[in-house]
Amino acid sequence: MPKLRTTFTFWTTLIFLLFVGLQYFPLTGVFLMMVGAPIWTGFFPHLIALAIITDILIRQKFPRFLLVIPLFPYAVYYVFFAVDGLHIKEIERELQSQNPVKIITYNPDKYALIFPQYHARDFVQHYKVPVSYEANSNRPEGYTAYRIITGDLCVQSRGIKEHSHVTSTVSWKEKALFAYKNFTNLCKLEIPESPTKQHLTIRIEGISKESNKSPQKLQKIEYSFYLDEKPIGIFTAAQYVARPRFPKFIIGCALISNPPAWKCVYQLRYKRKVLNTFPKNTDLEKYGTNPIAQMLKIEKYTESDLESFKNYPETEKYLKELIAKKTTPEPCDNPDNEWGCYFNKKPPKTEDNNVE
Incomplete structure (x- = not known):
């Protein structure tokens, strides 16, 4: 047997133990x-495994039968990973057989979409609806209504x-992208407004709660749909706390707040996986992966849709009626309002540029 101090395994393990020890205090x-x-x-567990394999196969510091030490834990892990995968497929098949393909076709001339809190503002930026509402008792x-409108109408x-409140841009994200794209030709209008059409209400409930000690792996989310408070259908989505494709760990200590303490953890980092619970003939390309859009058959915006966006006729009519009643000065009449002048391409009025 070689001297341990000459092996990669020894030094990698020593550094690992040093960092763990320093974190303990x-x-x-x-x-x-x-x-x-x-x-x-x-x-570091992966680095140690790699060091052992290197010392055995390349540097020949240890006999080959010791390869079982780094390889056996990975073999066990991927057995459990495969079992997880089979279980996930079984859950998906069960929910796909229970869920409907469609609950009702959304008609903007007939229905007012009423969302749970914090859902309306994002939905209107990604799906083709003229307006979305959420209840607001304040x-x-x-209710608060959300619309996207063109720059001239923003001003x-x-x-x-x-x-009422106007944001400077519309943020949009496609599934394949990691970051949102901002469309500066558009803005999002948030305005108090009561819906005048039939209420098509969506409620999201039934999310399983997790315990800090034993997290539930399967969490079901129920999307309930109501037409004028009469239930018309339910869609069940699900998430599964699964092992990642490549094992990742958290090893160390940190401050926690509830209760205040210095806590050390040595655990696998699980991944929250959104399950595909849509029936097999669902058009994901056209309606996306949002359960609300799928159940109401609302098409998603593409990048080109937003680049060439035109105001919805009902939005123009509604806002122009309000604009006609407006008594506040135009944005560029206010020297402090630089945002409004952004769309008009005119500088704010100052003493210098007011001189004849």
């Missing part, structure tokens, strides 16, 4: 926590109603 561990030590220390109208719509 709060005095040194808090500094390592700030640079993400529990995450990158989690890669407004006399009882005119500022201050058209108390508590």
Whole structure:
């Protein structure tokens, strides 16, 4: 047997134990926590396994039968990974057989879409609806409406109603992209408004709660649809806390707040996987992976749709009626309002550019 100090295995293991030991004590561990030590220390088991394989196959420091030491844990892991995969497929097949392909076809002339809180504002940026609503008890109208509109209408719509708000851009994300794309030719209008059409209400409930000690692997989310408060259908989505394709670990210590303590953890990093619970003949390309859009057959925006976006007729009519009643000054009449002048391509009025 070679001297251990001449092997990669020895030094890799020693460095690993050193970092674990330094994290154990709060005095040194808090500094390592700030640079993400529990995450990158989690890669050391793989480095140790690689060091053992290198010492056996390349440097020939150990006999070949010791390859079982690094390879056996991976073999066990991928057996459990495969079992997880089979279980996930079984759950998906069961929910796909229960879920409908469609609940009702959304007609913007007949229905007002009413979402749970925080869902309406994102939906209107990604799917072809003129307006989306969410209940808001803080407004006399009882609801907040969200619309996307073109830049010229954005400027005119500022201050058209108390508590209305205009964002500077529309943010859109396609499934394959990692970042949102901002469309500066558009803005999102948030305005208190009561829906005047039939209420097509969506409620999201039934999310399984997790325990810190034993997280539930399967979490079902029920999307319930109501037409004027009468139930018309349910779609069940699901997430599964699964093992990742490549094992990742958290090894180290950190401050926790509930209860306040210095806590050390040595665990596998699980991945939350969204299950495909749509029936097999579902058109994911056209309607996307949003259960609400799928059940109501609402098409998603493409990048070119938003680049050439034109205001919906009902939006133009509604806003122009409000603009006609507006008594506040136009945006570029206010020297402090540079945002409104952005779309008009005119500088704010100042003493210098007011001189004849």
